[in-house]
Amino acid sequence: MTTPIRHSFDEQLNALQEDVVRMGSMAVQAVDLAVRALAERDLGLCDQVMAVENQIDELNMDIESRAVQLLALQQPMARDLRTIAGVLRIITDIERIGDYAVDTSRQARQLADQPLFKPLVDIPRMANLVQRMLHDALEALVRRDLDLAMAAVRQDDEVDHVYKSLHQDLLAYVQRDPALAAQAFSLLLVGTYLERMADHVTNIGERIWYMETGELKELHE
Amino acid sequence: MVSASASLRPASLPRQGDRGTKIEVEHLSFYYGRFQALKDVSLAIRERQITALIGPSGCGKSTFLRALNRMNDIIEGARTEGVVRLDGEDIYDPAVDVVALRRRVGMVFQRPNPFPMSVFENVAYAPRIHGLARGSDLEELVEDSLKRAALWEEVKDKLKASAFELSGGQQQRLCISRVLAIDPAVVLMDEPCSALDPASTLRIEELMHELQQKYTIVIVTHNMQQAARVSQETGFFLHGELIEFGPSAMIFTDPTDKRTEDYVTGRFG
Numbered sequence: 001m002t003t004p005i006r007h008s009f010d011e012q013l014n015a016l017q018e019d020v021v022r023m024g025s026m027a028v029q030a031v032d033l034a035v036r037a038l039a040e041r042d043l044g045l046c047d048q049v050m051a052v053e054n055q056i057d058e059l060n061m062d063i064e065s066r067a068v069q070l071l072a073l074q075q076p077m078a079r080d081l082r083t084i085a086g087v088l089r090i091i092t093d094i095e096r097i098g099d100y101a102v103d104t105s106r107q108a109r110q111l112a113d114q115p116l117f118k119p120l121v122d123i124p125r126m127a128n129l130v131q132r133m134l135h136d137a138l139e140a141l142v143r144r145d146l147d148l149a150m151a152a153v154r155q156d157d158e159v160d161h162v163y164k165s166l167h168q169d170l171l172a173y174v175q176r177d178p179a180l181a182a183q184a185f186s187l188l189l190v191g192t193y194l195e196r197m198a199d200h201v202t203n204i205g206e207r208i209w210y211m212e213t214g215e216l217k218e219l220h221e
Numbered sequence: 222m223v224s225a226s227a228s229l230r231p232a233s234l235p236r237q238g239d240r241g242t243k244i245e246v247e248h249l250s251f252y253y254g255r256f257q258a259l260k261d262v263s264l265a266i267r268e269r270q271i272t273a274l275i276g277p278s279g280c281g282k283s284t285f286l287r288a289l290n291r292m293n294d295i296i297e298g299a300r301t302e303g304v305v306r307l308d309g310e311d312i313y314d315p316a317v318d319v320v321a322l323r324r325r326v327g328m329v330f331q332r333p334n335p336f337p338m339s340v341f342e343n344v345a346y347a348p349r350i351h352g353l354a355r356g357s358d359l360e361e362l363v364e365d366s367l368k369r370a371a372l373w374e375e376v377k378d379k380l381k382a383s384a385f386e387l388s389g390g391q392q393q394r395l396c397i398s399r400v401l402a403i404d405p406a407v408v409l410m411d412e413p414c415s416a417l418d419p420a421s422t423l424r425i426e427e428l429m430h431e432l433q434q435k436y437t438i439v440i441v442t443h444n445m446q447q448a449a450r451v452s453q454e455t456g457f458f459l460h461g462e463l464i465e466f467g468p469s470a471m472i473f474t475d476p477t478d479k480r481t482e483d484y485v486t487g488r489f490g
Contacts, residue, residue: 005489006487006488009487077445077449077485078482078485079486081473
């Protein structure tokens with residue numbers, strides 16, 4: 001029954017999704033670079049984050065314009081329509097993650113010339129979780145694997161948990177020594193960025209769910 | 222875990238008001254001689270909404286449409302089984318007056334087929350032979366029918382001109398006003414725009430939206446975008462079977478049956 005009579009459209013649709021995965025991988029890389037820049041006080045890594053972010057932005061525009069073209073020229077229906085609608089949402093979430101990586105690198109730049117008052121534990125842990133979530137979500141997209149999409153989304157709980165612990169930890173430091181407030185505030189901001197990134201991965205999981213089932217629902221409270 | 226849900230499934234899809242059933246089809250089968258063109262089709266067509274029928278050539282959708290006003294009766298060796306109820310009455314009951322039935326269930330065809338007469342006479346012909354109006358009443362009826370078909374402004378100064386002088390899109394709207402002139406309850410449309418240019422097509426679609434306020438419309442179309450644009454419910458036919466029937470928003474975004482999915486995404490070969 002299914003013969004490849006829309007071969008050219010299928011190719012374009014597949015290429016679009018491959019580029020979404022490529023864009024997502026760049027975001028994983030940007031998060032990694034940004035948090036390493038912070039931990040290693042490395043301005044060179046900050047520059048690399050900007051370079052990756054520029055590529056993400058370019059890809060974002062490119063994917064969006066191709067998706068709109070496919071809508072206009074191919075009049076996709078059903079699963080194809082949901083795929084393109086999903087792609088348009090997912091790239092926005094990935095692009096936001098890239099922006100938060102840049103925000104993180106800005107904090108890293110600010111803190112580069114001063115010693116950290118505490119070793120970084122929670123922030124790298126959150127960053128690892130976010131990268132794994134995003135990685136899992138991208139793999140779920142490629143394989144259309146709803147279980148994996150759900151698994152990616154569920155890790156958001158742990159991110160939230162670590163974020164709370166970071167918040168309490170920093171608060172305790174500042175209460176003991178108010179002079180640490182400025183640095184604590186920067187670190188808390190980074191924690192907030194990572195927490196928001198995880199929320200964007202949750203959105204991505206919801207889009208994958210929609211692409212596959214046609215059902216729009218919140219996968220996470 | 223799950224806190225909110227917005228599905229396109231029928232349960233959560235808003236209906237167009239609470240429309241009653243206009244036509245009820247139960248276990249309809251149709252045979253051209255030994256060939257079975259329709260296989261046990263059952264569905265309910267709602268009043269004053271647009272129902273679209275889609276499917277590949279030869280799937281039975283036009284045969285189904287013609288079964289709704291017994292147009293298939295004229296085919297030699299044809300046989301119909303099952304029940305078609307219009308407002309609760311079986312239209313295949315031997316007591317039914319077929320001419321009266323076709324007045325209630327009018328039809329618009331693929332190619333505009335005006336009679337070789339003036340614009341006015343095209344519309345006046347049927348009401349006159351049915352004795353519905355005469356004299357100034359007839360003139361009023363013609364004007365009213367042309368207005369309902371959104372054609373009056375374009376033809377009011379050339380009512381005496383031959384219908385063939387009109388453009389294809391105007392001719393099709395003339396055919397629609399001809400149907401409206403005998404005040405049907407249901408209008409069947411068999412690919413009404415397939416011979417028209419895009420602008421004329423959109424005018425007919427706009428007209429369908431207006432007509433829907435008063436009439437029940439069933440349209441057969443090869444143009445899936447058209448079905449998606451104009452209809453509230455869509456049925457997908459394949460090899461004489463009704464594969465899936467439901468809200469158009471669902472058929473075109475999240476069909477249930479794999480065969481519907483393959484067809485609407487253009488992967489049906």
